[in-house]
Amino acid sequence: MKAFFQGMTGRVFLVLMLGILASAALTQYLAINERQRTLQRYRDFHALERSEQIISTADVVLPESRMQYLKVASMGAIKLEVLNRVPGVAPQLSEFAATLANRLGSEYKLQTLAERPSACERPTSVYSAFSVFGAGTGTWRGTCESLAVTMPDGQHLKLSILPPRQPAPTGHNEYATFVPFLLSIAVLAYLVARMTMGPLKQLAGAAKKLGNDINHAPLKLRGATEIRTASAAFNAMQARIRQHIAQRTEMLAAITHDLQTPLTRMRLRLEKVQDAELQGKLLEDLSAMQQMVKEGLDLARSMDTTEAMQRVDLDALLDSVCADATDAGQEVDLTGRAAMDLMGRPLDIRRCLVNLIDNAVKYGQRAHVTVERLAGASRVRIRDEGPGIPPGQLAQVFEPFYRLETSRNRASGGTGLGLTIARNIAEQHGASLSLANHPSGGLEATLVFPEFYAGK
Incomplete structure (x- = not known):
């Protein structure tokens, strides 16, 4: 109430x-x-x-x-x-x-x-x-x-x-007339309130869906003139946002893709450098550039929502990601079961989980993955054994190219795009991603995925 x-x-x-x-x-x-x-x-x-x-x-x-x-x-x-x-x-x-x-x-x-x-x-x-x-x-x-x-x-x-x-008794109860009158007023007021607020709820729901899926179907133009005008403006805004995102994604993808060819030629030419020490330094810088290009492509893909949504078994996907990490020599352990499906893009969700696990292993040596079932959702926690992050920088690390390390060493500091990509993918699936320092030490990333309901 x-x-x-x-x-x-x-x-x-x-x-x-x-x-x-x-x-x-x-x-x-x-x-x-x-x-x-x-x-x-x-x-x-x-x-x-x-x-x-x-x-x-x-x-x-x-x-x-x-x-x-x-x-x-x-x-x-x-x-x-x-x-x-x-x-x-x-x-x-x-x-x-x-x-x-x-x-x-x-x-x-x-x-x-x-x-x-x-x-x-x-x-x-x-x-x-x-x-x-x-x-x-x-x-x-x-x-x-x-x-x-x-x-x-x-x-x-x-x-x-x-x-x-004294007037003679009427023989009837006045409450029998007043109560139906009051009920009829309440029903009428509720119907008017619902009819008035219904279109606003529709707009609010459309705005929420737009945040999860920019390609969501536009609103139907119906109702009063003011509501149709607002719906048309909302649809136009959605189209402009989708166009801007598409242009930005295409531009980033084109730039990073076109850089691959000259970088490959540079690597081939560096193989002919006679000075071994100079050759090693140049190859190290080239590898860092190629890594930036690769992660730039990953960032562009993380903003691409053209891949079809499908039903994904979260437990099977986590088993696969953790097994691949273990086979690659990373110390990763998985506990718990979600026993639920979610609606999403399997490749994007895998990329999100891989980035978080790679982050935990890179800065905390080990990754402890825990999954549990919540009411209508599942929670995945990835904890490392590193020093953690200062509380004032927990939100900043999600910004593109932001790195805690002040050095330019890409081998230890990365490019600063991993968490940005992970957050983009999570938000596109209606999930939430947050970071917190664990009381027992280390950094803990928490992913909460909504459960998939058939027909919803």
Whole structure:
């Protein structure tokens, strides 16, 4: 769940959900307030009509029957009862009392009593702006007061306008309506977030695949106009990068290849030099030049991704590489099994492993190769018994032509391309290559290859 909300899809989903819920809450607030005002206006109008009706009827009822009528007419929230004496009255009529007096006429005298009915202050069931699931409790804000009514025959009556009675139960659970509403909002927000972020995820995946394989198929131009424009720009960028790499590789390969011919002629001519000491020095320099040319060709090949990818048995490949190194007189031992396949170019992976083993033997006398299976990957560790590398130079040794030794002796220092070639090959296969000084001494190179899954 945490990973979901850390991604763009989760964040867009959360923003949409909060926005929709805020809009729904505001709509609920406005609707409930308007509903409450409408109910109050209707209740006041009904109370006005009912009060006029029962007062007018009480006037025509015979005096001996008026008490019985008042008991029957006062069953609801509007009560009319006999008032023996008129208590304290307000200095002026309320709005309700003034309207009722205009309806009844001048024969009736109405006065607003100063003391309101006690029921006006009691909590009652009302609809408020915060009653999300129906009616809540609160104080009735409509008309609630007592009036003194003087009948045409001089009798004093007390008219009480009370809050409405408790509403009848609806018989259904409001949660049953709210929960589907909330779920529908969540589904809609998730679909919109996924539809919006889907093309961005596609671009991110394409960028990741581009780092592993520059010849990966271009993106399909589909979706909204902005997405198609971004996809077209990404495909154009991929084509330009592929062209630049191809031109650089071809140039490097051509230069190093063309140097082979004059170098061969120079070696043949040096064989005719009479001075043995001079001949040895010149041949040594020539051999160093030929080694640089050879490694330049290897570097060019390491950037070439035209070889087809195929399924490779890592254990069999390691067995073969270590056996060849042992046959060549190098001290190499292999322990562990990966028991997995990887997708790659066998010749390139072999060149990567050979470079790392040669490095370990050259600078650390021995190479201890250990392979193990990880979750969805395999790890190959190649450790030597040399002095290691200063921590500040562990990253620099991957740069082309970088050598730790300050001497120009190619026999011990090499050309500085071996680790560069190994890293290029590893990155083209989605693998990672890192160097670290082992706690027990020596330098340890760690290769982590992703596992191959059929159909992926």
